[in-house]
Amino acid sequence: MKLKLTLLFTFCLLSQLMAQEKDLVNYVNTLQGTNSKHELTRGNTYPTTALPFGMHTWTPQxxxxxxxxxxxxxxxxxxGFQQAHQCSSWTRDYAVFSLMPMSDKLVVNENDREAKFSHTNEIAKPNYYKVTFDNQITTEISPTERGAHIRFSYPAGKKSFLVLDGYTRLSGVQIFPKENKIMGWVNNGEGFKRGWKSYFVIKFDQAIKGYGTWENKTNKINADSIATEGFGKGAYIEFKAGVKVQAKIASSYISLEQAELNLKSELGLDKNLEQTKAKAAEVWNKSLGKVLVEGGTEADIETFYSCFFRASLFSRKFYEIDKNGKPYYFSPYDGKIHEGYMFTDTGFWDTFRAQFPLNTLLHPEMQGRYMQAMLDAYKQCGWLPSWSFPSEAGSMIGNHAISLLADAWVKGIRTFDPKEALDAYYHEATNKGPWGPANGRDGWKEYFQLGYVPYPKYREATAKTLEYAYDDYCGYQLASLTDNTFYKDIFGRQMYNYRNVYDPSTKFMRGKDAEGKWSSNFDPIEWGGPFTEGNAWHWVWSVFHDTKGLIDLVGGNNKFTSKLDSVFSEPNKVKVGTYGGMIHEMTEMVIADMGQYAHGNQPIQHMVYLYNYANQPWKSQFYAREVMRKLYNATENGYPGDEDQGQTSSWYVLSALGFYSVTPGTGEYVLGSPLFKKITLTLENGKKFIVDAPANDKNNVYIKSATLNGKSYSLNFLTHKDITNGGVLKLEMDDKPNFNRGLNKEDKPFSLTK
Incomplete structure (x- = not known):
């Protein structure tokens, strides 16, 4: 008997260790969401080969x-194979150059040098990309934070060329044939100071046999030329026939010397691509291993880790490490070199909702650096970032940097001065910047004077009013937590302004002019006008900070939940409104076939969790699982719309854990229904939080009962401390709703209105 018990214990221990050492990177498909086009996006992603939050990434083109x-x-x-930074198809890219191998004949024209391939000859993982063209050239890529290790394998007996394309705008290259090296720079991208350059160095392990330069406007080739600079300048080199050549590449925004230092520090010890690949896999397995999921289908696990990968790319590191091991960076905001950390490539309108809360939970040290970096950006350009790629563009609406700052503070991150943060936000809230509508505050004077942004004087005015009110709550929250009565009083007066655009006769948010008249010919399915990328059905729920106040406006719990139900039961129709035609978000809503629920865009993504506030938490459990089941997978069609810098992925990751960040800035996560039987979060403080739901499956989506650390738990939310203190949330799952759980006042998540 003792022997049997010993063997059983040993088996269980080995199983646990094997689970902890899973090669999680192999669950990821970086092709997820790549089957996209202008009129219908399935993610608008590209097969990114990169390290978590890496400064540079690589992709086929x-x-x-x-x-x-x-x-x-x-x-x-x-x-070609590009160095890439693009965070959205709608923003374009920057600091791009590409490499393209070819055999037999040198061709530089980007249209003529294309090579056919099949997805059956393609491997796409975070740590390793491989493709074999129909012409038998194979390209392999493995990443570092600021570079990549690439191997080109040419067919035997054929001439072997490699073309470097300087992309768009100015570039410069210099070939060092005796050193088997190319150095250069590019300055493509928007919003940079004049003279900005991204420097790169490429070192080969095979001799350069022939070389020259070219430019991509006329495709003129200058044989034997070793250096050139100007518009679209590039280079080509020739190796001996049929060679396998490895290229080590690194880039820097600071100098060529720093690019060489980046190459030496990140790739100097790697003798071959296999070593870089293994190191990258180790980094990714550690990052993905912060969340270990068990007891789900293979497809669900693949979708989870593919989404977790996408959630771990943005915001991108924009700093480098000097020869003394200290971080410093070229600022995209003022064009100067500064000590410390900087991050970029994100749009807060998308990512404040789930991507930043997820990173604050799993990467608090990085988030602490990020918060100070935002205030540094404010000092450098005079405005808080809102949409940076890599400098400030001000795209979309709202001033959501304050959401990040308040959420960080309430969750214990103390790396920044809250007074500086509030001063910066006050400046945002009382000025309009020179760039897009989210740079400063569009309609700020009327918002303060009238209590709303008037329409049609301002585009998307009602959506702006709703998001300004939430942002003002975040300012109020940070001021309250830091005993700043001045800002607490100011923002406390504005955070209820959502009430001023609610029309009780239609029970929707509506456009209102400066005289207080509602916009005419109202139709809740009409897109645009006073709303951003949506309609009244999508925007009525955007009262993140006061759901109870919204419930009261609608007429109580029953009317509120009935209205929530109607989102899914309303006809799946679109009225294009001021857009003048179908945009991809409309098409994606129709294809989803969930009524007026438009998960492919951000405004309504939190909606399924609002049943928790109105005595029907079981419906949040049901619909969270429905959205995960119907609208996500790990294939090229894996998303219901734009992935958006990790936001749509982070919604899935948090929801699969069983909770979601409805109101960043409160330190609460609202419960849904976990996707797996067991989920283990390993936190930076060394503690573990486990969601244990042994009966969970595709039918048992409802929470029958719960315990937290062994004690009965009826609340419809978890606090950040509940998770970071470590513990076990035990869920008894069932195929039937529990209509009696989570109904008491104290069970409800945070709302300003009590």
């Missing part, structure tokens, strides 16, 4: 230079 759709799954030709 099927689109023309400058095309926002750099890789589209339905295309069958590749024209």
């Amino acid at each position: 099927t689109g023309r230079n400058g095309d926002g759709w750099k890789y589209q799954y339905f295309k069958d030709k590749i024209r």
Whole structure:
């Protein structure tokens, strides 16, 4: 008997160790969401080969230079392998150059050099990308934080060329044939100070046999030329026939010397690509291993880790490490070199909702650096970031930097001065910047004077009012937590302004002019006008900080939940409104076939969790699982719309854990229904939080009962401390709703209105 028990214990221990050492990176498909086009996006992603939050990434290129759709799954030709930073197809890319191998004949024209390939000859993982063209050239890529290790394998007996394309705008290259090296720079991208450059160095392990330069406007080739600079300048080199050549690449925004230092520190010890690949896998397995999921289908696990991968790319590190091991960076905001950390490539309108809360939970040290970096950016350009790629663009609406700052503070991150943060936010809230509508505050004077942004004087005015009110709550919250009565009083007066655009006669948010008249010919399915990328059905729920106040406006719990139900039961129709035609978000809502629920865009993504506030938490459990089941998978069609810098992925990751960040800034996560039987979060403080739901499956989606650390738990939310203190949330799952759990007042998540 003792022997049997010993063997059983040993088996269980080995099983646990094997689970902890899973090669999680192999669950990831970086092709997820790549089957996208302008009129219908399935993610608008590209197969990113990168380290978590890496400064530079690499991807194959099927689109023309400058095309926002750099890789589209339905295309069958590749024209290069790019250094890439693009966070959205709608924003374009920056600091791009590409490499393209070819055999037999040198061709530089990007259209003529394309090579056919099949997805059956393609491997796409975070740590390793490989493709074999129909012409038998194989390209392999493995990443570092600021570079990549690439191997080109040419067919035997054929001439072997490599073309470097300087992409769009100015570039410069210099070839060092005796050193088997190319150095250069590019300055493509928007919003940089004049003279900005991204420097790169490429070192080969095979001798350069021939070389020259070219430019991509006329495709003129200058044989034997070793240096050139100007518009679209590039280079080519020739190796001996049929060679396998490895290229070590690193880039820097600071100098060529720093690029060489980046290469030495990140790739100097790697003798071959296999070593870089293994190191990258180790980094990714550690990052993905912060959340270990067990007891789900293989497809669900693949979707989870593919989404977790996407959630772990943005915001991108924009700093480098000097020869003394200290961080410093070129600022995209003032064009100067500064000590410390900087991050970029995100749009807060998307990512304040789930991506930043997820990173605050799993990467608090990085988030602490990020909060100070935002205030440094404010000092450098005079405005808090809102949409940076890499400098400030002010795209979309709202002033959501304050959401990040308040959420960080309430969750114990103390790396920044809250008075500086509040001063910066006050400046945002009382000025309009020179760039897009989210740079400063569009309509700020009327918002303060009238209590709302008037429409049609301002585009998307009602959506702006709703998001300003939430942001003002975040300012109020940070001021309250830091005993700043001045800002507490100011923002406390504005955070209820959502009430001023609610029309009780229609029970929707509506456009209102400066005289207080509602906009005419109201139709809740009409897109645009006073709303951003949506309609009244999508925007009525955007009262993140006061759901109870919204419930009262609608007429109580029953009317509120009935209205929530109606989102899914309303006809799946679109009225294009001021857009004048179908945009991809409309098409994606129709394809989803969930009534007026438009998960492919951000405004309504939190809606399924609002049943928790109105005595029907079981419906949040049901619909959270429905959205995960119907609208996500790990394939090229894996998303219900734009992935958006990790936001749509982070919604899935948090929801699969069983909770969601409805109101960043409160330190609460609202319960849904976990996707797996067991989930283990390993936190930076060394503690573990486990969601244990042994009966969970595709039918048992409802929480029958719960315990937290062994004690009965009826609340419809968890606090950040509940998780970071470590413990076990035990869930008894069932195929039938429990209509009696989570109904008491104290069970409800946070709302300003009590």
